[in-house]
Amino acid sequence: MSGDGLVVSGITKSFGDNRVLDGIDLEIAAGSIVATLGPSGGGKTTLLRIIAGFLDADGGSVTLDGNPLVTNGRGIAPQRRGIGYVPQEGALFPHLDAASNIAFGIRGKAGRGFDVDAMMALVGLDPVLKSRHPHELSGGQQQRVALARALAPRPSMVLLDEPFSSLDAGLRVETGKAVVRALRAAGATAILVTHDQDEALALADRVAVMRDGRVAQLATPIDLYRQPADPAIASFVGSVVVLPAMVAGGTAKSPLGAHEVRPGGPQGAVKILVRPEQVVLDRSCAVGPKARVEDVAFFGHDATVRLRLVDNCLELDARVLGRDLPRIGDVVGVSVRGDVAVFAEEHPS
Numbered sequence: 001m002s003g004d005g006l007v008v009s010g011i012t013k014s015f016g017d018n019r020v021l022d023g024i025d026l027e028i029a030a031g032s033i034v035a036t037l038g039p040s041g042g043g044k045t046t047l048l049r050i051i052a053g054f055l056d057a058d059g060g061s062v063t064l065d066g067n068p069l070v071t072n073g074r075g076i077a078p079q080r081r082g083i084g085y086v087p088q089e090g091a092l093f094p095h096l097d098a099a100s101n102i103a104f105g106i107r108g109k110a111g112r113g114f115d116v117d118a119m120m121a122l123v124g125l126d127p128v129l130k131s132r133h134p135h136e137l138s139g140g141q142q143q144r145v146a147l148a149r150a151l152a153p154r155p156s157m158v159l160l161d162e163p164f165s166s167l168d169a170g171l172r173v174e175t176g177k178a179v180v181r182a183l184r185a186a187g188a189t190a191i192l193v194t195h196d197q198d199e200a201l202a203l204a205d206r207v208a209v210m211r212d213g214r215v216a217q218l219a220t221p222i223d224l225y226r227q228p229a230d231p232a233i234a235s236f237v238g239s240v241v242v243l244p245a246m247v248a249g250g251t252a253k254s255p256l257g258a259h260e261v262r263p264g265g266p267q268g269a270v271k272i273l274v275r276p277e278q279v280v281l282d283r284s285c286a287v288g289p290k291a292r293v294e295d296v297a298f299f300g301h302d303a304t305v306r307l308r309l310v311d312n313c314l315e316l317d318a319r320v321l322g323r324d325l326p327r328i329g330d331v332v333g334v335s336v337r338g339d340v341a342v343f344a345e346e347h348p349s
């Protein structure tokens with residue numbers, strides 16, 4: 001379970017005229033977890049199936065820990081790849097209990113020493129659930145059984161296809177954390193496919209954003225959120241307002257005032273990116289341009305305040321803590337805390 005990890009290079013795939021993958025490049029260090037984030041229909045499952053060996057590509061290569069799995073689009077048999085696969089809908093065998101599901105891929109010599117209890121402990125499942133059938137398990141428990149089954153043959157890599165999408169919000173976080181703990185304990189390299197940006201940011205070491213059949217950006221969650229490669233990626237990984245600004249030296253001037261920018265970026269006319277949590281409201285109206293409160297969405301722990309600048313009608317959101325909320329119709333001063341990401345003007349937003 002050590003070595004180079006996964007290297008995907010120039011993978012292409014069309015179904016008829018539909019070019020789903022248009023040159024996927026992706027490197028995943030051994031033992032690390034990459035979330036692949038993309039819209040529904042964006043080719044995420046297709047990519048996993050090519051890596052796992054259930055589907056040929058049209059071109060490109062895949063190596064795992066230095067071993068070629070796919071060359072010029074074609075590859076070795078799935079069972080020789082050392083890859084565990086957790087398909088989109090869990091896909092446990094309904095007629096087998098949890099223990100038999102987990103041990104399903106273990107045969108021969110490996111089977112004799114195989115410890116189902118240890119595998120259940122690894123994924124955080126109580127061993128009393130061993131004799132339950134899938135329909136007697138909760139959604140989260142079923143996902144953990146599916147992961148245990150994928151990990152049982154000790155694969156060097158595990159592919160998880162939207163493993164939490166059928167779970168409700170509370171269970172999703174808890175199951176996600178348990179799955180990540182198990183992957184780390186097993187030392188497996190992993191791809192976690194998701195269309196949920198919160199899940200990608202919370203669980204993965206790095207996030208690969210897929211767009212138009214390519215990896216548009218591969219970065220740590222923090223870098224992706226704070227330094228997205230373009231405005232479209234910025235809005236894909238969270239709420240954002242994009243504003244025109246002028247940069248001179250280390251300062252950008254926008255309708256919201258002056259902001260610090262990181263050195264080395266473009267100068268002159270740019271777009272800047274402001275996240276709602278950077279927007280500060282001043283109830284006394286002493287600081288910054290004035291904005292009218294258009295709407296307040298209260299979430300308990302915090303709230304989103306919809307604002308419209310009085311001078312130029314520009315709209316933006318502020319995220320504020322759930323105490324001392326402004327009311328609809330209030331006028332407040334608006335400013336931005338922290339530095340802002342800057343894009344040259346030509347990027348589409």
Ligand SMILES: Nc1ncnc2c1ncn2[C@@H]1O[C@H](COP(=O)(O)OP(=O)(O)O)[C@@H](O)[C@H]1O
Pocket residue numbers: 015018020038039040041042043044045046047
């Ligand atoms: N076997 C197939 N035959 C034809 N089209 C397919 C096949 N598998 C997937 N597609 C198409 O490829 C595109 C990407 O699908 P998929 O990889 O499942 O996306 P995602 O998992 O990101 O939602 C979709 O337009 C889908 O309809």
Ligand SMILES: [Mg+2]
Pocket residue numbers: 044045046088161
């Ligand atoms: Mg899919």
